[in-house]
Amino acid sequence: MPPEYALQVTGSLPSPPKLPKLVTNRRLRWTSIPPRPQRRHDPYRTALRDAAQEFEAAFLAEMLKSAGLGKTSGSFGGGAGEDQFADFLVREQAREMVRSGGIGLAESIYTALKERGDETR
Template identity: 65%
Template sequence: MQTSLQPVPDRQDPLRKAAQQLEATFLAEMLKSAGLGESRESFGGGSGEDQFSTFLVRAQAEQMAQAGGIGLAESLYNSMKEAQND
């Protein structure tokens, strides 16, 4: 059985990092729109929960993007790489 080896993406590439950050920002906005991080009506954490919920949503979005996300980072990376080569 033959398998084709694909190059391992360079995680230190500034363009790849920028693409992942853009995807994380997009995912954070989508998670907020879906209601993640909103205060619960009963037994909520009060004002502290409201203040720090954005940090939780952002951290979750960053983890999602690092784990592969929705493919947006890869598309952005490829577009930025093409623009850089032009």
């Protein structure tokens, strides 16, 4: 083998990660993995995530309107409330997009505000 293709291995390989011990009940013959510790519920972070997702939904609704999705073409049968209900439809479609993963704006805003809030707490 030519020397430029030769690999040199130095040092040792890292040890494998430690797995949780299994709890076994020999009498009933069942095995379970210990449950993960529960995170405590933080209402501040929940409200922060909800606000970030609502902001992303509002942003996406404006993008959809700019793309012409909110324009009425008589699809609701006309009438005085058609524009208003078309707007509701666009906003709900934007919220559904956020629930399905969105464009990542809510997560970026949440992370930035969370770090900022952690500094001031």
